[in-house]
Amino acid sequence: MAYGSRLAATMTRRLGRECVYTPSARLALYLALRRWCRPGARVLMSPVNDDVILFVVLAAGCRPVQAPVSVWDGNIDPAAVPESTWRDVDAVLTTNLYGVPDRVLELRRRCEQLGIPLIEDAAHAIGTHVDGRPIGTFGTAAAFSLSKHVAGMAGGFLAVEDARTRRELELLRDDLLTPRSLRDDLNVTLRPLARSGVRTLHLVRPVWRTMERLGLLERDAFRMDLHARRLTASARSAPSLSAYEPWVRVDLHGFRVRHGALVRGQLTARMAGLDGDLTRRRAGVTLLSGTAWASDALRDRVAHDGPLPLFRVPLLVNGRDALLERMVDHGMVCGYVYDPPLDDYAGAEFVEPSPDPWAARWFASHVLPADPLSARRAIGALTRERAGAARPVRPAPVKDASPPAPLGQ
Numbered sequence: 001m002a003y004g005s006r007l008a009a010t011m012t013r014r015l016g017r018e019c020v021y022t023p024s025a026r027l028a029l030y031l032a033l034r035r036w037c038r039p040g041a042r043v044l045m046s047p048v049n050d051d052v053i054l055f056v057v058l059a060a061g062c063r064p065v066q067a068p069v070s071v072w073d074g075n076i077d078p079a080a081v082p083e084s085t086w087r088d089v090d091a092v093l094t095t096n097l098y099g100v101p102d103r104v105l106e107l108r109r110r111c112e113q114l115g116i117p118l119i120e121d122a123a124h125a126i127g128t129h130v131d132g133r134p135i136g137t138f139g140t141a142a143a144f145s146l147s148k149h150v151a152g153m154a155g156g157f158l159a160v161e162d163a164r165t166r167r168e169l170e171l172l173r174d175d176l177l178t179p180r181s182l183r184d185d186l187n188v189t190l191r192p193l194a195r196s197g198v199r200t201l202h203l204v205r206p207v208w209r210t211m212e213r214l215g216l217l218e219r220d221a222f223r224m225d226l227h228a229r230r231l232t233a234s235a236r237s238a239p240s241l242s243a244y245e246p247w248v249r250v251d252l253h254g255f256r257v258r259h260g261a262l263v264r265g266q267l268t269a270r271m272a273g274l275d276g277d278l279t280r281r282r283a284g285v286t287l288l289s290g291t292a293w294a295s296d297a298l299r300d301r302v303a304h305d306g307p308l309p310l311f312r313v314p315l316l317v318n319g320r321d322a323l324l325e326r327m328v329d330h331g332m333v334c335g336y337v338y339d340p341p342l343d344d345y346a347g348a349e350f351v352e353p354s355p356d357p358w359a360a361r362w363f364a365s366h367v368l369p370a371d372p373l374s375a376r377r378a379i380g381a382l383t384r385e386r387a388g389a390a391r392p393v394r395p396a397p398v399k400d401a402s403p404p405a406p407l408g409q
């Protein structure tokens with residue numbers, strides 16, 4: 001039996017697609033990129049994304065091409081992608097940021113026309129549907145993350161179209177897995193329990209502040225250090241997961257560990273609670289989307305389709321950075337902030353910049369990703385902090401200030 005096949009079968013039943021179990025969504029994305037993109041391929045993606053995913057794309061030997069995004073949700077805006085870019089990309093990678101679906105019908109149409117793969121990053125989007133169909137079933141392949149949805153410290157899937165491709169990817173995966181140790185497995189099994197203990201005992205603030213002081217957090221800012229010189233050197237070995245491991249493993253050091261039965265058993269038990277979790281998320285989304293901090297776009301979507309079981313609710317607030325700091329004093333650590341956008345973070349040596357970066361910059365610097373499972377607490381904290389709702393206003397284009405050239409030249 002293939003490694004993780006029981007877990008994979010559970011996901012296949014949910015999704016109606018063949019699934020490969022992976023210890024993380026990042027490994028699933030790496031597999032998809034290696035399978036469908038040749039080295040040097042240009043991959044269109046949103047710059048409002050986890051930096052880890054940028055490094056996964058680089059590790060696969062691909063060139064990340066940053067797309068213009070919607071100012072309401074940070075996902076690719078297909079209509080704003082220049083035709084010249086469309087003609088020049090070899091694959092599209094979605095984000096489904098915070099679980100809000102990408103414009104996947106339009107992206108699929110484009111990809112079909114161009115004959116290129118559509119890879120869905122559904123790490124935030126288990127349970128999100130478009131036109132009654134689950135995200136993760138529109139593209140050539142889709143990656144899912146269990147650490148987001150069932151609060152595990154491991155687990156993911158790559159969903160593909162047929163059993164032959166699945167078997168091929170299982171072999172590719174097995175080559176990339178590293179051996180486990182009992183310590184790894186205990187770490188993965190016990191950490192979620194410790195985390196929920198901290199929350200139950202209202203210790204979030206002291207524990208977080210202590211970790212900050214002791215330098216135990218892997219990032220000092222929202223983005224990890226780029227280490228540009230080392231990154232340039234690693235490019236000589238791409239495609240290679242090992243060469244990029246220092247970047248790809250951030251926040252999840254066991255991302256390619258072949259965990260044992262203990263971890264997989266715990267994930268199976270947690271997956272059994274997934275539907276209950278999604279129901280609680282919908283309830284939180286209903287509450288949060290009714291607040292002034294939710295965008296009109298989100299409110300309209302909820303009114304039209306009912307509440308989505310979002311991973312985080314993208315609230316738009318003024319003074320976001322200071323507010324995030326103060327939220328810790330209310331016992332709330334809001335992660336998953338992807339600021340600055342990847343092109344500003346990494347620069348043109350490592351990514352192709354977006355032709356229109358304004359919306360990505362605005363969204364990335366104003367979004368406060370609120371956990372719908374703690375909706376009431378988030379609303380209470382934001383109310384006490386008198387958080388102001390932010391709305392995007394695109395600045396007028398700057399007119400060319402240089403004096404007109406004299407006639408006759």
Ligand SMILES: Cc1ncc(COP(=O)(O)O)c(C=O)c1O
Nearest residue numbers: 024025026050121123145147252
């Ligand atoms: C958008 C996105 N995709 C993929 C991943 C990777 O998921 P995992 O931690 O399971 O590798 C993350 C991680 O936070 C993410 O934010």
